[in-house]
Amino acid sequence: MTLRSFKYTLINWFLPLGYFILRFYLSTLKIRVVGEEIALGCLSEYGRLVVAIWHQRFLPALAYVTKFKNFKPIVMISQSRDGEMIARFADRLGLVAVRGSSRRGGTTALREITETLKANTVVIHIVDGPTGPKGLVKPGLISMAQITGAVILPVIVSAQNAWVLGSWDRFLVPKPFSEVTIEWGQPFIVPRDLDSNSFEELRQDIETNLAEGYAEADLNSGWHEPL
DSSP: OOHHHHHHHHHHHTHHHHHHHHHHHHHHSEEEEEOHHHHHHHHHHHSOEEEEEOGGGHHHHHHHHGGGGGGOOEEEEOSSHHHHHHHHHHHHTTOEEEEOOSSSSHHHHHHHHHHHTTTOOEEEEETTTTTOOTTOOOTHHHHHHHHHTOEEEEEEEEESSEEEOSSTTOOEEEOTTOEEEEEEOOOBOOOSOOOHHHHHHHHHHHHHHHHHHHHHHHHHHTOOOOO
16 A cells, blocks of 8 residues: 555545534634525526635635535535545535536536536536636636526625635635625626627626625625735
8 A cells, every 4th residue: 555545545534533523613603694585586586506606715615505405506526536535525514526627527527517407406616726726717607507597696705814724725714713704796697698708708707706705805804815
């Protein structure tokens, strides 16, 4: 057994413990939700949602996502071995993991998501994952909505107190017992037929909406990302 194989064997052994530690950590966060009626209204009117969120902020959102577990939200997770462990966590949280990313297996994953959306009604899409650049909305978000007829809903996540990791996206980890705000934005309706210019214009609009939304939420929460 190689050192790398031993590492993953050890991690898999402690995975159930890690899940309970994660749930305990998430339970310490004080979640404040704004605009949930927008999401429920869009589900009622359009039937399907694509939830758009930054990679940097998805951790605290896990404390809220279980509220929607009856909808069995779909989430794309990378095909790496690390992704396999994340997929197992996602399953325990009531999410439906589809394996793939913009770099590897993306076309297959997109096809599987669109098929799964025939039975499920919500996709959680990390718009700039798995490797960024930070805040860049990739075209798969819009393609997914076009194919399925889903409406895109931005989700803004901010925290009063947080650590920032040294990863490519400066991953946000709210400190235990801090307040986390999760705010639903206004929907983006995606026409089935878009020429390349209209497609890019919509992509940029969503990207700007998310960037401005996160900046405003951080300002309102009194938190500033360290330089």
